[in-house]
Amino acid sequence: MIKKCLFPVAGYGTRFLPATKSMPKEMLPIVNKPLVQYGVEEALDAGLFEIAFVTGRGKRTINDHFDISYELEHQIAGTDKEQTLVGIRNVIDRAVFSTTRQREMKGLGHAILTGQTLIGDEPFGVILADDLCINEGGDGVMAQMVKIYKQVRCSIVAIEEVPKDQIHKFGVIAGEAVRDDLYRVTNMVEKPSAEEAPSNLAIIGRYILTPDIFDLIRQTPPGKNGEVQITDALMRQAKEGCVMAYKFKGRRFDCGSVDGFVEATNYCYEHFYKQGKL
Numbered sequence: 001m002i003k004k005c006l007f008p009v010a011g012y013g014t015r016f017l018p019a020t021k022s023m024p025k026e027m028l029p030i031v032n033k034p035l036v037q038y039g040v041e042e043a044l045d046a047g048l049f050e051i052a053f054v055t056g057r058g059k060r061t062i063n064d065h066f067d068i069s070y071e072l073e074h075q076i077a078g079t080d081k082e083q084t085l086v087g088i089r090n091v092i093d094r095a096v097f098s099t100t101r102q103r104e105m106k107g108l109g110h111a112i113l114t115g116q117t118l119i120g121d122e123p124f125g126v127i128l129a130d131d132l133c134i135n136e137g138g139d140g141v142m143a144q145m146v147k148i149y150k151q152v153r154c155s156i157v158a159i160e161e162v163p164k165d166q167i168h169k170f171g172v173i174a175g176e177a178v179r180d181d182l183y184r185v186t187n188m189v190e191k192p193s194a195e196e197a198p199s200n201l202a203i204i205g206r207y208i209l210t211p212d213i214f215d216l217i218r219q220t221p222p223g224k225n226g227e228v229q230i231t232d233a234l235m236r237q238a239k240e241g242c243v244m245a246y247k248f249k250g251r252r253f254d255c256g257s258v259d260g261f262v263e264a265t266n267y268c269y270e271h272f273y274k275q276g277k278l
């Protein structure tokens with residue numbers, strides 16, 4: 001039912017400079033796999049096989065990663081190294097990729113609006129690949145959200161509880177609980193101070209959005225940091241209709257920060273690489 005997933009990957013990744021000076025943050029590897037591949041695999045596992053990238057300057061390697069590399073594949077054909085490309089080949093076979101460019105980095109809301117040309121008039125997933133989400137032995141976060149979408153049929157944001165001293169880094173919701181892990185959003189604030197925050201429930205990098213969001217983004221003036229915030233457009237959607245917030249099962253690593261990146265690397269090394277699963 002939902003088949004498209006948007007990947008806004010145009011950000012500058014300043015927290016990872018100088019590594020991200022000429023390399024996209026989304027291509028940073030967690031052990032031996034780039035962040036964006038983890039994200040695309042999560043989308044595919046949720047049945048979202050039309051992958052739409054919103055890229056920017058200097059992000060060409062993301063498209064190259066999801067294409068055949070004839071020279072390399074010819075070079076290692078028939079050797080035991082061939083095995084190392086099985087995973088990515090499988091991803092390429094299962095997905096259809098399209099790309100558009102965000103010419104100016106005017107924020108996540110603006111990046112999502114830029115993707116309208118690839119999405120059209122249907123509900124779609126959004127994955128921010130620098131939030132690595134892992135739910136070992138269960139459904140990935142996007143697959144969990146697709147199940148919820150089938151019940152609620154409106155936009156959904158993934159949330160997690162964060163400590164008070166971290167809350168200023170997130171969009172934060174207030175909502176009415178409709179069950180333990182699901183809230184109907186009544187308020188949303190982007191990057192509030194600890195005092196302003198309406199709760200400890202922070203939005204992370206997974207969304208399902210209905211296509212009316214595009215007009216709402218268009219009507220949204222730049223907010224915090226002069227950027228068009230998706231949180232502001234979602235707040236309008238929550239007021240006019242319905243937005244749900246879902247407390248997902250699994251762990252999230254903020255791989256846009258050095259601490260989260262190292263934590264994710266250690267986790268994936270222990271849990272996957274050493275078990276021969278990477």
Ligand code: UTP
Pocket residue numbers: 008009010011012013014015016025054102104105106107108110111128129130256
């Ligand atoms: P971030 O807030 O992590 O920004 O964006 P960033 O620029 O990537 O990283 P830092 O903070 O400078 O280190 C969240 C997501 O939104 C995308 C980013 O690529 C990232 O996946 N984004 C953000 C865009 O695609 N375009 C924008 O204009 C802003």
